[in-house]
Amino acid sequence: MTAIKRKKVTMKDIAERLNLSINAVSLALNDKVGVSEETRKIVLKTADEMGYFDENPSFIAKNHFRNICLLIEERNFRDTHFYTKVILGIENEAKKNNYDILVNFMNQDDFQVPSSVETRKVSGILVVGTIKDEHLEKLLKYDIPTVLVDHASFTISTDAVLTQNMPGTYMATQYLIRKGHTQIGFFGEIDFSLSFKERWLGFNEAMRNAGLNVDPIFNVNPGYCVIGQVEQYVLSKNYKEVANIISKLDKLPTAWVCSNDSAAITLYNALSILGIKVPDDISVVGFDDIDICNIVTPHLTTIRINKELMGEKAVKRLLWRMENPKEPCDHIRMEVKLIERESVREIRN
Structure with missing residues (x-):
């Protein structure tokens, strides 16, 4: 059986479908002045639906799709x-x-x-x-x-x-040091994202410059820091598991810098389970300045990103x-x- 050849879609076909002039369709397809943006979008959408671009790939190459x-x-x-x-x-x-x-x-x-x-x-x-x-x-x-x-x-x-991730946690750590803290930890899964890794590095740099080296070779025993696989518990709001992780630390810091505000708020809840109060017992600083920072108690000190x-x-x-x-x-x-x-x-x- 001989295959039925599909009729080629033309500008005239598009014009008739939309009740426009062929000139208007041409202006729209060629991204020329003379038609409104709304008309241009309708022409492009219709041309796409009718298969016009399948037969005229050069139009796609010219980036006519906004x-x-x-x-x-x-x-x-x-x-x-x-x-x-x-x-x-x-x-x-x-x-x-x-x-x-x-x-x-x-x-x-x-x-x-x-x-x-x-x-x-x-x-x-x-x-x-x-x-x-x-x-x-x-x-x-x-x-x-x-x-x-x-x-x-x-x-x-x-x-x-x-984001200026390293300067942000550097700033947060310096702030804690000015407030008299020397036993400072980092809370957050540093391998979860580039942002978290950079924030961890900014924290380390601030501690090093203050003579409070956390762990200069980043080995597996970073003292007050919780930098392993905790993001799953932050995302699932599994505060009990985080409380369990914290309870196994040899000694608690007086302050934590967190990978982001969600991690900080997870800490709030985990510490509460352990009967530890923020900031009376442990101070906490977040990162991002999400809306909930002004809702939680106490209101969260953090690093703001626009x-x-x-x-x-x-x-x-x-x-x-x-x-x-x-x-x-x-x-x-x-x-x-x-x-x-x-x-x-x-x-x-």
Whole structure:
């Protein structure tokens, strides 16, 4: 049997479907002035649905789709304290520039390149949170401008928008030292993310400069620090297991610097189970300044990040990269600020 040849989709077909002139469709497809942004989006959407781009791949190559693929793990997407604020900044800045955000969840154990990337129907990619190098390499093969948010690779060069993690925990540790603390620990799983690792390094540097070395070679016995696999208990709010870990320490510090605010609030609850009060017995400092810092008792001293601005800067960098594909990559670091509240007690000699 002879196969029936499919009729080629033309601009005239699209114009008739939308009741527009062929000229209007042409202007929209070629990203020319003369049609509204709303009309242009409708034309592109209809052309895609009708299969026009399958027969005219050159239009995709010219980045006529004003879409940005946002790639994020589902657990981070549902993090109402931190990443939702970053995503809000992304959405607002994208909207200002007439771009749509296409959210795609990634699975670190079974990574799939989004179909919008495979078909090159996005102009850029924002990866929010941690991504493995092997997965990042798969994305970059499509040669679509990509910016990492709150993560960077040690081996693969990309643009990234990050936080001043090391200066932040350095600042927090110095603050505790000024308050008279010398027995200071770090609480947080340092291998969970690049941010946590950098915060651990900032803490160590502040302690070293104050002559209070924690563990200069980072061996497995870092004194007052809990840096192993605790993030699973933080995420699941398993305070009893954290209390169990703390109870096995030979000696407790007078203060803890935490990998983030969620870890700090986990400590609040774990210490409460053990009958230890914050800040009367142990002082606690967080990182991120999420909304709940002003709700918990005592209010949490922390390091503030402008999370929405992080999202805005990521979009701005991505748009710049679209226009400057050959320029060197850059890592942008968000400024941080110490927010003093009630979770730190001053120790007087």
